[in-house]
Amino acid sequence: MRTLQPEDAGYEQETSGFNLAIAHRPDVVVPAESAEDVIAAVRHAADAGLPVAVMGAGHAPGLPAEGGLLITTRRMNGVTIDATARTARVEGGARWADVIGPASEHGLAALSGSSPGVGVVGYTLGGGIGLMSRTYGFAADRVRALEVVTADGRLRQVDADQEADLFWALRGGKVTLGVVTSMTFDLLPQASVFAGSLIYPGDAARQVFAAYLDWTRGLTEETTTSVALLRPPGAPPVVAVRVVHTGADGDRVVAPMRAAAPVLADDLRDMPYRDTHLVYNDPEGPMPSWGRGVLLDDVDVDAVLAAADESLVIVEIRHLGGAMAHDAGNAVGWRDAAYCLSTHTIASPEGAKAGDTLMSVAGPRPAPVNFLGLTGDALREQLRGAWQPETVRRLAEIRRAYDPSGVFRFGHPVE
Ligand SMILES: Cc1cc2nc3c(=O)[nH]c(=O)nc-3n(C[C@H](O)[C@H](O)[C@H](O)COP(=O)(O)OP(=O)(O)OC[C@H]3O[C@@H](n4cnc5c(N)ncnc54)[C@H](O)[C@@H]3O)c2cc1C
Numbered sequence: 001m002r003t004l005q006p007e008d009a010g011y012e013q014e015t016s017g018f019n020l021a022i023a024h025r026p027d028v029v030v031p032a033e034s035a036e037d038v039i040a041a042v043r044h045a046a047d048a049g050l051p052v053a054v055m056g057a058g059h060a061p062g063l064p065a066e067g068g069l070l071i072t073t074r075r076m077n078g079v080t081i082d083a084t085a086r087t088a089r090v091e092g093g094a095r096w097a098d099v100i101g102p103a104s105e106h107g108l109a110a111l112s113g114s115s116p117g118v119g120v121v122g123y124t125l126g127g128g129i130g131l132m133s134r135t136y137g138f139a140a141d142r143v144r145a146l147e148v149v150t151a152d153g154r155l156r157q158v159d160a161d162q163e164a165d166l167f168w169a170l171r172g173g174k175v176t177l178g179v180v181t182s183m184t185f186d187l188l189p190q191a192s193v194f195a196g197s198l199i200y201p202g203d204a205a206r207q208v209f210a211a212y213l214d215w216t217r218g219l220t221e222e223t224t225t226s227v228a229l230l231r232p233p234g235a236p237p238v239v240a241v242r243v244v245h246t247g248a249d250g251d252r253v254v255a256p257m258r259a260a261a262p263v264l265a266d267d268l269r270d271m272p273y274r275d276t277h278l279v280y281n282d283p284e285g286p287m288p289s290w291g292r293g294v295l296l297d298d299v300d301v302d303a304v305l306a307a308a309d310e311s312l313v314i315v316e317i318r319h320l321g322g323a324m325a326h327d328a329g330n331a332v333g334w335r336d337a338a339y340c341l342s343t344h345t346i347a348s349p350e351g352a353k354a355g356d357t358l359m360s361v362a363g364p365r366p367a368p369v370n371f372l373g374l375t376g377d378a379l380r381e382q383l384r385g386a387w388q389p390e391t392v393r394r395l396a397e398i399r400r401a402y403d404p405s406g407v408f409r410f411g412h413p414v415e
Pocket of ligand 1: 017018053054055056057058059060061062073092093112113114115117118119120121122123124125126127128129130176178179180181282283289370371410411412
């Protein structure tokens with residue numbers, strides 16, 4: 001097991017991930033290369049009385065390590081595709097980019113999200129709202145098995161028959177129960193999709209957002225979409241409608257949005273699933289990023305756009321529901337929400353203030369755990385509302401059973 005300390009060359013690089021705004025500052029880092037390294041690191045931490053944090057791709061550290069021991073998993077990025085069983089087994093540090101290409105060689109697709117750079121495990125622990133989630137549900141709904149190193153340093157096999165509580169909790173209950181060293185999940189027989197985006201001028205925002213809401217009310221589970229007001233630095237604002245349609249007749253389905261306002265660019269087409277990173281073109285980072293999200297039953301377009309301050313680079317509404325509303329016997333929260341309003345910007349006091357104002361438009365609504373983007377006390381408070389109260393109670397109970405002394409107190413813990 002290799003370790004790095006603050007004075008060592010490579011410490012800065014090892015502790016930083018996608019989001020530079022929230023930095024891990026551990027006393028010791030373990031750049032893990034295997035499950036054995038993770039077991040050794042957790043046992044060493046237990047002996048030394050150190051709390052443990054884990055970082056995958058670093059998109060949302062939550063409560064970052066302040067002292068203690070940080071396990072980085074980025075080297076654990078192995079992926080095995082079983083084309084017959086239609087499953088992927090990934091190591092704990094794989095990103096979606098590591099899965100999408102190999103799966104597509106067999107005509108299969110995973111429930112990846114807007115950015116292929118996001119960590120598969122961090123995303124799935126939080127449910128995982130994917131490009132095809134209205135058709136196939138949350139990524140967490142498709143998990144078959146996990147291997148997890150718990151606070152006692154044991155590597156546990158977790159599935160529907162073994163450690164059933166952990167299996168329930170790890171699928172959607174992103175509350176830091178251990179270090180996931182591998183995860184096996186279903187792949188979907190979806191070699192291609194009808195997908196891409198429609199781009200409109202920024203001053204058509206009201207028209208496009210209103211048409212979008214009408215349109216989404218009538219969509220079937222085959223169509224997963226979002227609408228966003230984008231203010232790319234140094235360029236004029238635009239509105240983007242992103243679409244991933246898993247069925248036939250894509251052109252007919254999107255016709256109302258093509259007619260909703262003058263279209264500046266239209267790249268909607270049949271594409272192999274491996275090209276779907278082009279739908280959102282999310283930034284690859286690293287960058288100091290600030291983001292928040294909130295779940296809604298309906299959207300007041302005028303209120304949202306009035307609060308969409310110029311300092312916010314992205315103000316987005318994702319359409320939820322469809323297969324995401326079907327109970328899958330796991331810890332994913334608030335499946336009944338119809339939309340997710342989120343915002344991302346470069347981390348700055350003005351951006352954070354404007355983002356808070358935008359979120360307040362929605363009133364006191366729960367936040368989806370993958371779109372919390374917070375740290376400190378604000379994160380602790382929002383985490384308690386990220387699931388229904390009964391789910392929070394059960395998650396806290398399971399956490400106390402597997403980690404009674406709070407070894408995993410960083411990340412996204414619920415108390
Ligand atoms: C550009 C961008 C696009 C995004 N798009 C989507 C999207 O389309 N849909 C969606 O649902 N979410 C999306 N997200 C949110 C993303 O899913 C979460 O931020 C996710 O937690 C990131 O995981 P990570 O490994 O990249 O980050 P990290 O900061 O490394 O990890 C995030 C959390 O997961 C925990 N974790 C990571 N790996 C492990 C492990 N092996 N074992 C135990 N705990 C672990 C960490 O401790 C931490 O609490 C997006 C975020 C960004 C910045």
